[in-house]
Amino acid sequence: MATLQIREALRAAIDEEMARDERVFVMGEEVGHYDGAYKVTEGLLKKYGERRVVDTPIAEAGFAGIGIGAAMCGLRPIIEFMTFNFSAVAFDQILNNAAKLHQLTAGQFTLPMVFRGPNGAAHMLSSTHSQAFESFYCGFPGVKVVSVATPYDAKGLLKTAIRDDNPIIFFESEIMYANRGEVPDEEYLIPIGKADIKRPLTGTGIGVTVITWGQGLSVALAAAELAAPEGLDCEVIDLRSLRPLDDEAVLASVRKTNRVVLVYHGWPYGGTGAEVSDRIQRLAFDHLDAPVLRVCYEDVNMPYAENLEQLVLPSPAKALEAFREVAYRKV
Amino acid sequence: MATLQIREALRAAIDEEMARDERVFVMGEEVGHYDGAYKVTEGLLKKYGERRVVDTPIAEAGFAGIGIGAAMCGLRPIIEFMTFNFSAVAFDQILNNAAKLHQLTAGQFTLPMVFRGPNGAAHMLSSTHSQAFESFYCGFPGVKVVSVATPYDAKGLLKTAIRDDNPIIFFESEIMYANRGEVPDEEYLIPIGKADIKRPLTGTGIGVTVITWGQGLSVALAAAELAAPEGLDCEVIDLRSLRPLDDEAVLASVRKTNRVVLVYHGWPYGGTGAEVSDRIQRLAFDHLDAPVLRVCYEDVNMPYAENLEQLVLPSPAKALEAFREVAYRKV
Amino acid sequence: MSRDTARKTDTSPPSSGAGPDLDHLRHLYTQMLRIRRFEEAAARAYTQGKISGFLHLYIGQEAIAVATADLMEPGDRVVTTYRDHGFAIALGCDSGACMAELFGKATGLVGGVGGSMHFFAKDKGLWGGYAIVGSHVPVAAGHAFASKYNQDGRVTLCFLGEGAMHIGATAEGMNLAGLWRLPIVFVIENNMYAMGTPLSRQSPVDDLTSRAPGWALASDRFVVNDVLETRTRLAEAVAHARNENRPALVELLTYRFRGHSMSDPGKYRTKDEVDEWRSRDPLHRSEQQLRDAGITEDALTAIDDGIIAEMDAATAFADESPLPEPAHRFRHNLIEDV
Amino acid sequence: MSRDTARKTDTSPPSSGAGPDLDHLRHLYTQMLRIRRFEEAAARAYTQGKISGFLHLYIGQEAIAVATADLMEPGDRVVTTYRDHGFAIALGCDSGACMAELFGKATGLVGGVGGSMHFFAKDKGLWGGYAIVGSHVPVAAGHAFASKYNQDGRVTLCFLGEGAMHIGATAEGMNLAGLWRLPIVFVIENNMYAMGTPLSRQSPVDDLTSRAPGWALASDRFVVNDVLETRTRLAEAVAHARNENRPALVELLTYRFRGHSMSDPGKYRTKDEVDEWRSRDPLHRSEQQLRDAGITEDALTAIDDGIIAEMDAATAFADESPLPEPAHRFRHNLIEDV
Numbered sequence A, B: 001m002a003t004l005q006i007r008e009a010l011r012a013a014i015d016e017e018m019a020r021d022e023r024v025f026v027m028g029e030e031v032g033h034y035d036g037a038y039k040v041t042e043g044l045l046k047k048y049g050e051r052r053v054v055d056t057p058i059a060e061a062g063f064a065g066i067g068i069g070a071a072m073c074g075l076r077p078i079i080e081f082m083t084f085n086f087s088a089v090a091f092d093q094i095l096n097n098a099a100k101l102h103q104l105t106a107g108q109f110t111l112p113m114v115f116r117g118p119n120g121a122a123h124m125l126s127s128t129h130s131q132a133f134e135s136f137y138c139g140f141p142g143v144k145v146v147s148v149a150t151p152y153d154a155k156g157l158l159k160t161a162i163r164d165d166n167p168i169i170f171f172e173s174e175i176m177y178a179n180r181g182e183v184p185d186e187e188y189l190i191p192i193g194k195a196d197i198k199r200p201l202t203g204t205g206i207g208v209t210v211i212t213w214g215q216g217l218s219v220a221l222a223a224a225e226l227a228a229p230e231g232l233d234c235e236v237i238d239l240r241s242l243r244p245l246d247d248e249a250v251l252a253s254v255r256k257t258n259r260v261v262l263v264y265h266g267w268p269y270g271g272t273g274a275e276v277s278d279r280i281q282r283l284a285f286d287h288l289d290a291p292v293l294r295v296c297y298e299d300v301n302m303p304y305a306e307n308l309e310q311l312v313l314p315s316p317a318k319a320l321e322a323f324r325e326v327a328y329r330k331v
Numbered sequence C, D: 001m002s003r004d005t006a007r008k009t010d011t012s013p014p015s016s017g018a019g020p021d022l023d024h025l026r027h028l029y030t031q032m033l034r035i036r037r038f039e040e041a042a043a044r045a046y047t048q049g050k051i052s053g054f055l056h057l058y059i060g061q062e063a064i065a066v067a068t069a070d071l072m073e074p075g076d077r078v079v080t081t082y083r084d085h086g087f088a089i090a091l092g093c094d095s096g097a098c099m100a101e102l103f104g105k106a107t108g109l110v111g112g113v114g115g116s117m118h119f120f121a122k123d124k125g126l127w128g129g130y131a132i133v134g135s136h137v138p139v140a141a142g143h144a145f146a147s148k149y150n151q152d153g154r155v156t157l158c159f160l161g162e163g164a165m166h167i168g169a170t171a172e173g174m175n176l177a178g179l180w181r182l183p184i185v186f187v188i189e190n191n192m193y194a195m196g197t198p199l200s201r202q203s204p205v206d207d208l209t210s211r212a213p214g215w216a217l218a219s220d221r222f223v224v225n226d227v228l229e230t231r232t233r234l235a236e237a238v239a240h241a242r243n244e245n246r247p248a249l250v251e252l253l254t255y256r257f258r259g260h261s262m263s264d265p266g267k268y269r270t271k272d273e274v275d276e277w278r279s280r281d282p283l284h285r286s287e288q289q290l291r292d293a294g295i296t297e298d299a300l301t302a303i304d305d306g307i308i309a310e311m312d313a314a315t316a317f318a319d320e321s322p323l324p325e326p327a328h329r330f331r332h333n334l335i336e337d338v
């Protein structure tokens, strides 16, 4: 097993799929000659040439649309948003074309494509560059949404996403690209739609189901460490697939622990966090010993100043506080 | 008291505010010479001239941005989206400029402006023209979101919205513009942030809190009528303000009924519906006798065919089914 | 239903002999008339409440779709707006399936799921029917991108209203097409109005091809009076796109005789203006040309009778067709994993 | 901190006598040098970890901001991108407040909430610092719209990179400005690259003013070698916008000597190319002009020493300033109802 950074795992996925399938190409700002703003696509231009690694002008609606059109022709575009913040100008293309055209054409056209890039706050990029877009895109019927937090998941899920015939929104994170982890040497795929238990219950203490994804994972795991000595036994579930959601994995854990805290990057109003919470209260109503709690961004535009940003972001300390609360250990 | 259509009530609000404040102007496609695609602005060009009733080309990002810039200069734009579906191409302007600039400039600039227009499905307009945008816009810190369902609320809330110094997203509905209702002759304002009970509990039977807004209101009221003979006593709460939410009004009802159903137009994943549900399970956990249920669009892109559209939309029959379910009267 | 839906597949320019010319002109005329009669039938059905939602008629602009279908080579694509029936008919879609789509029936072009604004018939070269103004322009550029990627020699023809020339997606798509020299021809159907807004309130320039140089697009601009001239000049642009990777922007000056959609009374235009354009109706011009070339009144009547019968049959077909299966509302939202 | 932040408010073109010319040139030179030194100080602080996030330096382009500030009349506005420090300094913002903003401190221009990309100083005419490419173009048009609405005689100068010329919002904003004849001048700071992408991979045309006719914008285009020439030619466009409601698109050919942002090693440019542009540095040209006009080396050194002291003080001020109050993260997200 090799130890790879997430960026390397993503690159390996793209590379393998490009080698495997001539129809796969990468398009976006700085993906080619610059080797990627965050170096995910490093070396791919050299290997595959300008036909398949396509640098674009700053025109997200334009190149998202080009990707959609190309996908309708049977190509399999990987559209990189330098960050998902810039996908806001391509919102209509994703909502009204990518997510709809398969249905609207009664299946005449398929859209085998991936929109990918970093999502959520990084570090001191201020409000327009610190936004988590799953809240928006998960709302669309007609797409699948994935968020990865480890090199293993990054590679396995991106390969699956590239092979999937549906439009996929694939979330990464600037601050996680350098995170390292083991990745098998042989080929593997991870199905979309399956959550993964990143920390199992130990069976000692009060169980708490901790649901997370993306940048939330490290916060959740750190909080679980802090909680263990207090007798709070956390099962940390990484959703990975945000649409469709793996209800079964979530419910199985909730039935064991009867307590749930969500820990994630993103605004509190609505979105993926509220959806998961709603499903739990609906599908596991009789299993809940406490309300489902959410630890996420405070409900404000992200300030630049480091101290303010830290306060707005979810933290292990805040998550621990929530664990205590669902366990009625609140001080 | 006059009996007005919703479109007339909206027009009266705009007219009065334009007469009152020289800084107020209307901008959008067909708002002037055409008298409004749905005739909300009928007669205003004639009365106020081209300076204050401004027809635009089809350029939603452009004129949303112009509105934002004008607001920064102290004007008070009312930006009409012919329908909110077309605001998708102005998503970035609303997310990254309208909702952020007051905060990002440390209060140097204010953005006293209203984005308004019809929202949600009308009748057989197919998928790109049948979308409910509150799920997206309610997620933004930095805006207020309003949805109106009666002439009285339409006038009172639009006048307040125009006078508010924050950017307001104001939702109307094509299929409700002709709805009639009483509107006082004297001036009145309705505060943003207050829900309204549109049907109170009668006190006989099993109480159910029915939360709704916009086009959901008529569905909810019709369902409540159907439910009454079965001994299901519905309190229908029209949220009106979707951001901020009137938690107190909701919780007060839930504490009485211990049962909640949301009835609204919009997709199920996340959004306003899930947010309200999450807040209830969190803030009224001990008061719930049944899970919070939601009756909204099915989780698909809206088909054109009438029979399919009807099946996708929320209906009184579906709502009744949910009332029975929370009352454990399910057959 | 028996009807003349045969699409001319001979894509060479019409020869100069009187015989073939006449055949060709008769074909073009017939196709234009089929569109006209289809739209009239649709308008009637709308008035009768059999069609709902938006219905944007193509009456007055038929020569464009017919010229286009006539010059296309197999595999070429048309991408257009919500004003899409004309292209469907011209490209050989079954008029019954088109009407059934308007009726929201299972037998419709896309199973009743799209309606008037979303006609798609991939195998006929109709790559859609898009309803968000300008949003299809980058998508069409994407089709052309794929042609370049695959070196398949196909050309994409992307139609847009003059109203779509002022929205961002259009500018982005056109710049990318110019930058990458994609095999695409953007055709502005400048019918002078975007809903009720005349061009003078949309743009500070009259000549929209003044935008072509900024994106390195070749350009052409003319009034659509004559279907054959339209065919010839569009074909030139298409040939450049195909053979020289020279994308183009062609502005066609045309007119819609009806309102923007069925709900538009069209009060923003004077009767004189409408009459003036109606008097130049390309359909009537072709009819006159056929007369001049010696076609008899009987023959003309026979063509029209055939078409009227076709459209009656199409309407009956739509009327009698079943509604979509309830379960089909869940179809195609996603492709199920295999 | 004592420093020369006095902004020249005499907006008439420089007179021809040697005296005033020299004063004027000395002022412009000083302002350019202040920007240069500010940016250098910021780069050092970034390397020391005192600044985080993105930091886009203006080094090489200073003449543009300085010429602009010099020609503006009271009430005129500058709207620009994330590469905004130069305008702030040129417009007379306190260098300490600017540096404190980069440090994320309470004393920053916007209280530490915006950082490098979001400098705003309404009273100085700096209407911001926007970070989504192209997104500020319609906003700036909105400022000009308000000027027209209020007939206040103000002009808005909207700066954008050449990279912003290919995105939709820009096209929409420019079309609306042309259509409504708004008092605005769009200035492209064409520094040849958008991050690592040269213009040749952004656009099929070299001359971006080829887009001006399509939006009925007046245009001008020149290399920024000389701050005075830049002032004169920009002032012309501004005068037309102010007096004749003639919006314009001006393309300035310029160069950033550093990478796109601090994290960019700039490998996509040859050393020769960078050297060539550095050899034409407008700052050095002004310095030479001052020498030619008889300014002494001592006087030049004194200017620089003063500026270096100013920037040291600015850095110290930023360093010593307090962090924002924790509660201030909730400030200004909404205006509380009264």
Ligand SMILES: Cc1ncc(C[n+]2csc(CCOP(=O)(O)OP(=O)(O)O)c2C)c(N)n1
Binding pocket: B029, B058, B060, B082, B086, B089, C081, C083, C131, C132, C133, C134, C160, C161, C162, C163, C164, C165, C189, C191, C193, C194, C195, C260
């Ligand atoms: C982005 C967007 N804004 C507004 C609309 C509503 N709308 C539909 S068609 C139309 C007018 C389009 O005019 P034009 O492009 O000239 O085409 P025409 O209808 O004349 O063929 C408008 C405003 C839309 N569909 N999409």
Ligand SMILES: Cc1ncc(C[n+]2csc(CCOP(=O)(O)OP(=O)(O)O)c2C)c(N)n1
Binding pocket: A029, A058, A060, A082, A086, A089, D081, D083, D131, D132, D133, D134, D160, D161, D162, D163, D164, D165, D189, D191, D193, D194, D195, D260
């Ligand atoms: C819509 C959008 N896409 C991408 C980015 C990321 N980005 C920031 S600056 C930049 C390059 C801009 O180049 P240019 O407009 O030439 O300005 P310059 O940096 O050269 O001054 C890019 C791609 C962004 N901020 N916004």
Ligand SMILES: [Mg+2]
Binding pocket: C161, C162, C163, C189, C190, C191, C192, C193, C194, C195
């Ligand atoms: Mg038109």
Ligand SMILES: [Mg+2]
Binding pocket: D161, D162, D163, D189, D190, D191, D192, D193, D194, D195
């Ligand atoms: Mg540049």
